[in-house]
Amino acid sequence: MAHYADSEVGTLRTVMLHRPGNELKRLTPRNNDRLLFDGVPWVSRAQEEHDAFAETLRGRGVEVLYLTDLLTETFASEQARAHAISMTLSSLHLGDTLRRYLDQVLTGLSPEELTAYLSAGVRNDEVRGGFGLVTSLLDDQDFLIDPLPNLLFTRDSSVWVRDRATVTSLAMPARARETQLTELIYTEHPRFAGTERIHGWHHEHVEGGDVLLLAPGVIAVGCGERTTPAGAERLARQVFQHGLAHTVLAVPIAQERATMHLDTICTMVDVDKVVMYPNVAHQLQAFTVTMAEPGTDEQDMTLDVSPPEPFLVAAAKAMQIDTLHQIDTGLDPVTAEREQWDDGNNTLALAPRVAVAYERNDETNERLEASGIEVIRIAGSELGSGRGGPRCMSCPISRDPLA
Template structure:
């Protein structure tokens, strides 16, 4: 896969499940949600999103299903049990008890534990005393849920024919790495896929990785991806000969701009939809291989200029998310910039971003509108919710 806009052939999504029902006013901030979603509505919205993609000929893989399939492999099952149990949290005795229980459950049950977590009340009965168990509230989590699995773009990203497993920054999301590792290591479809990046490397998240053109990557550096992560990914991509230029793009470290794809996304080979306040402020440091394993770093330069030069085009067209600052800020918050290209000039976007969608259509971009009143409560749009696995060449 060499671009963001080649015709989408296969994508990995995660249908909201029990993990979202674990959110309460007491824990939603810690679990990175701005409100408590209505789960049934979120599921209906997600089903409609998946159907829109299927209607365009896209193969939709659901994370829960591929995880269950992967866990049928005994090696994956053992690794899954290890990923679920943290002795530093539970202590040795309680950890051993939970490990013993999970070792005997079937693949669907273990998959549910990995995704939805386990409260102390739900732990299997165990003989003997456990201070850890006694001192926790029954509804505290012995295994944390992963409500952000919904945003499959962040936990992995495909570059060329390789998959990059993200090194997730926020504590609430770190165990997602283990889930995706299991899928890509043991599911028959992905078992032989080469890795473009390791989960235990410097912090980098898929929402910050953008395939601007064949061989050209942009990597946001901000709240979730560090400069060390961007450099590590660049060196790995150069060594694997899957990129010749990587642009490191500093972004504001705020909730509203947590990833590069909350600021801009590709909508055509030569066009992006972009938050207008970032248009003139975004810069880029350009990294290129310099022979003998070394690397050259140039810049900073204006992002749009550096991107067009790296892509070999005269300019990168920009479609703003609003004519006035208030509308632009509102629609950026509601993921107006976070579109998913289904093919060149055709994108999926939240229907609520009326101004952005109108501006896209005025620029010749077809918008497939989807509902997102509940899906957006974790601050993520169609691009965040999708990990493209295969696209036609750009």
């Protein structure tokens, strides 16, 4: 199948990335917290690091698609452009005068220009019309259309589950528009014609960083700062209804920045191995969710939810393997905490026992190699300022099936 993924470790064939662009140049010490970055990145260096990441993937035979290229190609459709503009200008903070002006401006742009405006945003001091109460009262540096610096993390806005594109629903207001644009690509771009989608940006919050395809038919969903229990239930109902999985593990995680997603705690590096943050590994629990009785639709379905078990135990049972082996981040609690913060757990598997990781996490990478994993090291000193590693920065669209 052209677009298919049933695991985290099947040989990667096609991936969607976003090369850092002008949206990162919008970050300042005044707004970086609101836009979910821990610092103000050196943009040209971030671009160099990302280009090296993409070239590393190509060197391993992976087709690299860029989100903004796909979006520009999608905007060849007048309907797609109108839909994107309408969603972007639905914000209640604009007011009618400014909304009408921006609608006229955006409608007159080329596909390339529209992509640039929607990703990099528009500041109040950049408009040449639509003047009125809103433009008068807002500060010159306030954004009329927010930039989307977190487009870098393409994993969060969509996840492929077998042959379906799961369009997620991002929890933070600064990221809400990302999934709208991603859904537009899957709906309107010719490459994805006929692609069936599940979930969607209008449903309960689920983020791709919380969704791990542990094995064919087995999905783990972290529930914490970004993905809600209701979102996990909605996703479980949908994958069961469409026969995409037989087991969903709902995994509670701490609602804090350091563990914003499940993939900041663990990622798959082989069919039976995870790299995992040891400081929380033995506390991590999972509720096993299965379909007790089917219904006429997903809402009528009856779910069976088991009592919690240790995550590694519940995962091994669901995957029907003896043991899901744990490779620790770091060798001691302090090193583990440092390397977890630096995305040591956030690896991207290119195939079983082959993973891309940030070069700075020396001890984690050494432990991976000692466990038989080939580690492909990449630089990420600037890319990591938004709290995300190689897995966060990549949305696998096609992997060789494991089953």
